[in-house]
Amino acid sequence: MIKIPSVHYLAIAPVLIFFGASLALLVTSALRRSRLSATAATVFSAKCSLAVVVVAVFQWLYVSQHGASETISHAIVLDRFGSMATVAVALGTLLTILVARDWAIRTKLLGIENHILIMATSAGAIMMAVANDLVVIFLGLEILSIGLYVLVAMDRHRARSAEAALKYFLLGGLAAAVFIYGVAILYGATGTTTISTMSLFFAANYLLHPGLAYLGGALILIAFAFKVAAVPFHNWAPDVYEGAPTPITGYMAAVVKVGAFLGFIRVILSGLGTNLDTWRPLLFALIVLSTIVGASVGLTQRNVKRLLAYSSINQAGFMLLGLWAGTGRGIASTLFFVCTYVPVIIATFAIVGLVGGATDDQHDIESYRGLGRRQPWLGAALALLLLSQLGAPFTLGFFAKFSVVAAVMDAGGTTLGVITMISAAIAAAFYLRWTQILFADPEPDQARLKVPGATGFVIAFGVAVVVVFGIWPTPIMWLCQHAAISFLP
Amino acid sequence: MMHSSWWLSALLLVPMVGVAFVLLVRRRPGASYAVGVGVAALEMALSIVVAWMYNQHLTRTGIDFAARHVISAPLGLAYDVSLDGISLLMVLLTSLTLLLALLGARDKRREPALISWLLILTTASMGSFLAHDLLLFFLFFELTLVPSYFLISQWGGTERVRAALKFFLYTFIGSVPLLIGILFLGFKNQHYVRGALNFSYTTLSAVHLSHTASVVLFCAFGFAFAVKSPIWPFHTWSPITYAEAPIAGSIEMSALLAKLGSYGLVRFAIGLFPLALSDMRPIVMTLAVIGILYGSAMACVAGDLKRVIAYSSLAQMGFITLGAMSGSQIAMIGAVLLMFNHGVITIGFFLLVSFIEKRRQVNTIKDLRGLQASAPVLAVLFTIVILASIGLPGLSGFVSEYLILLGSFATNTWWGVVGAFGVVGAAIYWLWVYQRVFHGKADAKNLAVEDVTNKERWVLVPVVVLILLLGVFPRPAIDKITPSIANLITHVSYSGVDK
Amino acid sequence: MNVPAAWYLVLAAVLFGIGGYGLVTRRSALIMFMCLELMLNAVNLTFVTFSRTLSDIGGQASVFFVMVVAAAEVTVGLGIVVAIFRRRSTTSVDELSEMKG
Amino acid sequence: MMLALAYAVPSVIVFVAAAALILTGAIGVISLKNPVHAALSLIMTLFGVAVAFIAQQADFLAAVQIIVYAGAIVVLFLFVIMFLGVDRREGVDVQPLVSQKPLALVGVVITVSAIIFTMSRSSWVTGVPSLSLGGTRLATGSHNVKQLGTSIFTTYLFAFEATAALLIIAVVGAVLLARRERVLEEAS
Amino acid sequence: MNWLASVDPLYAHGITAVVILIALIKIVAGFASIMGAVILMIWFERKVISKMQSRIGPQRWGPFGLLQTLADGIKLFFKEDLIPAEADRFVFKLAPYLCLVPALITFSIVPVGGTLHIAGHTVMLQVANPPMGILVMLAMSGISVYGVMLAGWASGSKYPLISSVRASAQMISYEAALGMTIVTIILATGSLSTHDIVTSQAHGVWHWNLIRLGVVPFVVFLIAITAELNRPPFDVVEAETELVGGFNTEYSSLRFALFYLAEFMNTITMSAIMVTLFFGGPAGYIPPIHHFAWVFPILWFLGKTVAFAFSYIWFRAALPRFRYDQLMDLGWKRLIPLSLGWMLIVAGFLVNRWWGISMMGTVILGWFVLTRAYSLGADRTVGSESVLPEVGQRPTPSRLYRQRTTKGEN
Structure with a gap:
């Protein structure tokens, strides 16, 4: 008789809620004679996202009392790190849903499908972040990716959308294959696919020939580099960012990074943590290339979505810094970076989507000429969000960059710190060019953009986060630190 | 008893509150200007009160108004402000710059935004001068870039976008090693004391560094401050930036932001890495001297007035650096004094140039001729400022330059000697400029130039008063500075290596 | 008793390489999908071989999941191809954009 | 000795057969122009892999391999090929990731040989069965079907449930992608 | 290869020459019997249909026209072999075999009788008893799709293509329902092996899967398998009025004969599979006759299979053809949910009543x-408007x- 493993439902509640909500929405829309109104679906999805946030808070409290634990025969971890990731994903979902609804109305495309897919995709992202088993990470990755392939192709007006989806699919598939090959090899190297067991294995056995383990880890590293679009595995990002519907681009830039980075941290630092020095050269190369290429190629872009793609490549390099450090401070700082990046980038893309218009294709940087003059609040908001990504002081972005660079310095990576900061300086040029155009003399016959309520809220939220935590980053940093502590043994 | 740090917080907060007010009244024409001027006056008043309250003998280090509140321990972020003699002069200069920039160089294009940026810039530079914590200093130091960038790129001349970007990139890249250096120090300290991350100046100045580390870190810090100052050869951003910036922006940048560099040099680079001084002194002083000569030479051939000011500033910054690095107490006092004086003089210059520009729409020297005839008062004011800048005894420039040269002769004779040629150089180019612009036979356009109005005269009154006052009676200022400088010198020489 | 695991592992690695080569060089999207399948099959072979050598069922169980993923990927991938084709046939050729590098 | 040989020879034959099927098929996939032919080659590879599975006592997986891959996935490919007429008309082309074929070849050869080299250097397998943590020792013969089932419903329970999510999202996605869009065209 | 022994007792003592010989004999015998059966089946179908339509049917060659099929085969063999100009020659030639081979392989897992003892070896009366057992049948039915699909495609002609796409769609659609009912059986048996499936039904009619699983899986299976075989009433592939002659329109001569052969072979095999899965296979009353007791299971098996073969012919004679969309609706909207639901119920009862x-x-x-x-x-x-109303609008x-x-x- 099969003994079903015990299930700690609190640990998987976020995944269940998101996926259940997605299914509920799907079934409801199939069973109602009249079409489900986009507003109702949005409200429902938003509530679910909030519910996930609440659940994550309970998880946090539970872990504070009882300590981190594994459940469902070690497949899932319940720790603060996971709760933090859950909050970030849920927040990203909430914001994206709000933006996506307005986008759907503006472009006359259906919104409910977006909600269904976004929530299911988020479930995948959370799964990646809380998984303790490489197979589960793989499945989470696939749920995330497959949802995104479809979401990217959802814009029926533009052929480019589906083409981008194809490109994303092909490279995503390649990444998935490389990832699972790495898992297979790690399985051969350690005899397990469970991350914690793997670390036990490494702790208990001294491998005379660790090549196999390194090989598996390297393949997994490459696959993750694909997912987060780190150079040289970044080729897809600009095209896909450009082709995808704008809210989805924001979602990709934010939530995929959360899932991928946090899953990645678990694999590299928990599963293979004893071999950190092996990964450092690889990570070093990825970081240097990503930050420099992202920043310098971004300078030449005229399409803002492509520009933001390169910007996000640059940011991905920064996020990798914490991994390179590999210390508690490093994990906390990457967590901080990733989590704070979520609202900022989604809000940025919300504005980009607004400017994109009903056809969602006005993304030339010239479309922004004088926007800040016509609509000072919108312009100021965008300028602030960009400044935050630039890393200007007294914005959230500064502390994000500061914390990762500090972590790297702490771990002895002065060179890396210098290189990445210089890349940030180069990247500043394109953010500034954009900002400058934003406040340049306007074209005479430009209409004012209408800012719908939900999108306005998202933008305001992003700006508020940037400003408030830019001055007082303590709470988030505190959370991240505690998350990192619960993660490290 | 030490004074409450709330005074300093007020100095930081008042401009930000001003921004809020400006944004509130932005729809009413002219109201934002009134608010701006009001805030500037309040700030000025506050600064004067603070200066009056400041007691340099309160602590051995000359620090007053100090307070430290940790904001985020893991990040090492703390709100840590204090005031000493050096900061005090800078605070006064900041307030003065804001007030005069607003009064003298009113720009009606999108006034609320302009004034907001100016106010933010004031907070940023005020914060840099008041920060006692290196991270906080860095935050404010970096923050100055943003308003400056917008001031130049939005209100500047035809080449404004390029100039703004150039300025931003230079200074931003310059600050990278600064940040890395700060972090290095912080972690060094943390690993040593095994406590929380702490970037307080007091803590970090106690960190024991190897000689090599000191040199490297000095270079890192020095680079950032050299770019900001600017010190030759890191100055290439400055002429185009000063030329393209709006007058208010030019005033802020050259009178105030440039001082951030030399302030950082004196306060942090020298204060934190005394071990590096013996190695770095010849190099930096050489650069300073080259800067003096180069600035003078370039000022001679510069084609327009703003560039002349820019290059003259380069030379003056060279003097400041020379004094700061010389290691003699007198020269350092002179350097700090010159920071203030140069600020005041530069304000005067830019205001006067803006008056000329307002009337003639150009500032190229070859288009101006014989203004003395049409605008005698302007000529007089210009003369006073020029003479102060040259260092005519009895005017403020003289005191500071004299102190610097005196100190330098004593410790580093040859650099002092060569540097002294800068004074001659200044005399040459300024007088030549004066000759070309104010003398000669004016053509019709130049004859039509009106003299300065009453309002403009009133704006220049503080400049002239300060020039004269500090020329004949610099005692109070020197008194305020001396304990801080003396403490710095003690700290440097206490580290044992420096003589 | 049986051929050494190494043979199968090398075979799988070569298969993976062939799939990868096809994926990066072929133009046709459908054939690229097929190359993806080749790669996943190589992974499966690796899993099964390790499962045999380690005498552990985990590898075989993982193969099961890989297969499910392959099926799901193909479904969506072909859906995308069909969607592109639909849009292509409905929109004029001039509007087609070419994706840059 | 003879007995051992009698056992070993067939397994070598099986391996060679499987390898031949796999490699021929794989090369066919990447070299054949016509997608239908490529698909047929793919089936060949799949069969080869199935044979390799059987040779390594993974019978159930071999059957599932044929049922899922050959019976469903490749059929789906052929469907789409025929449905869209891709074989006759121009297909859905994408820019190849690497434009230089020799370059790609060199890259792939280097990568694969590096992989093989690394594997061989660490004696191909270094792990130990995860028996202590709920892993199951592989039984021989038909029993491993039962084991496989047990493993999936215990060790990999969560993963198994996750596949449900994966399949649902895939189906929903495919339906959304392939749905007709008559109305929008009329509206626009 | 010890694991082989656990599957088939034949290999219990290692592989010797005798064992290989026995295996070869089994293969040859299996092949011969199914080929013979096909010839008889074709004759049988033609005869029965004729009777049902009040005709006489073949009668010229051999007694009762038994050799008619052979004669037809010879005729086809000598006909000209045509390959259309537009055809994809290789695939065109390949396709008939892809139809034929799966039928043969599927037959190899059917237990046609009990066990025998020859030369000290225990021999099962089935060509092979692989551990994945019934999955082979599913796999092969997956493969047989290719024969139809590629035949139509390779012809390079419009109607065969349409026909083959239809046929393969149909086969895939019904395969799901088929698989689900097989899962029900596997659940009940606890083993994949056909041998085990048969043995578990050996103790009387009430143990037949037909009865103990409820009749529903059988009905679903019957319908699905009929569709899978493209036999009437699901033979839209060959809807002459629409598609000329179906996917094999362009085929002639021997290749056409192969398709023909494959169709009937499949019919027989599936009848046999059905008997195996639901009717206890060779199970039945065995009279106590020494030395010949092993014949009776074979007879039982043959009898049951013939009954099914007859029922297929009966369907063909009696039922009108489905429309294509009806067929798809039946498959996707009725059979798949039904079989899925039934599987859940069976699984539930296997755990416990509640x-x-x-x-x-x-x-x-x-x-x-x-x-x-x-x-x-x-x-x-x-x-057309009802598909996608505008967002935010209240739909009509x-x-x-x-x-x-x-x-x-x-």
């Missing part, structure tokens, strides 16, 4: 949900759409 009852409730609920969704979906796709009720569209047509 699980079974709750599963039943779940299935009924699911049934309602599906029905509702289907009917709504049918409504929504009526008018579907009744109005219907009216509007009909008005539009008028």
